[in-house]
Amino acid sequence: MRRFFIEESKITGPMISITGSDAAHIKKVLRMKSGDRIGLFDGRGFEYEARIENLLAGSVEVSIIKRFLSASESPVQIIVAQALLKDKKMDILARQLTEIGVARLIPFTSIRSVPRPDKKRLSARRKRWEKIAIEALKQCRRGHVTKIGETITFNDIIKINDECDLKIVFWENESKPVSDAVQQVHDRHYRKILAVLGSEGGFSEKEIEDARACGFVTASLGPRILRAETAAVAACTILQYLFGDMGLKKS
């Protein structure tokens, strides 16, 4: 069944109006007719089965048949704090981390990250990353969109508590793997994890010291130095494998 994203605010009753490019796609590309079924998802964890009722000039009216909780969310909430990367690397990350099932992406500035862009530019970039995350959501059939946070500083990041039961910095100078750095790996105990990754320039010793003082553990991603954009994907894959829903049997 074809799936479309619908803003939660548009779901006000049993009949919903789909507008814009999705409406045009349903009519002109898919050539769907009244009576055909489509899937909808709101990016907040709900999915819907709907029936096309009316094909109008600028919209398609559908009726909701069924509402259900999305089954594609991981049991572990992974929050990724990523030092700002250059060029389009953050765009790519927003898409890849959505696919891997990351709950939230928080960009931050650090000692060795690119010079801090101005506020206006950051707000435009954040909007772009949000859009990319929604696009990725459609493709990967996830129920929840990866929330994109405002860009904050490294010092703000290490003060985040947010009831995270594991706070971990992936540090290029660490030699202990994740499984050593954390305990109870086999119990799949962690439900909310904050994973921090550096910029192209990595972290300073002082930043690591400060993070440790705030309760962070440090872990390695193996003996090779990964490019920042590769590191975030590798780190999240490992965390989803150990604690989430990648590679392990559902219990």
Ligand code: SAH
């Ligand atoms: N310029 C640094 C590397 C930075 S890599 C140097 O040459 O040492 C960018 C980020 O990716 C790092 O800050 C870290 O968060 C992550 N990363 C890359 N390779 C890693 C590894 N082997 N172990 C842990 N983290 C790694």
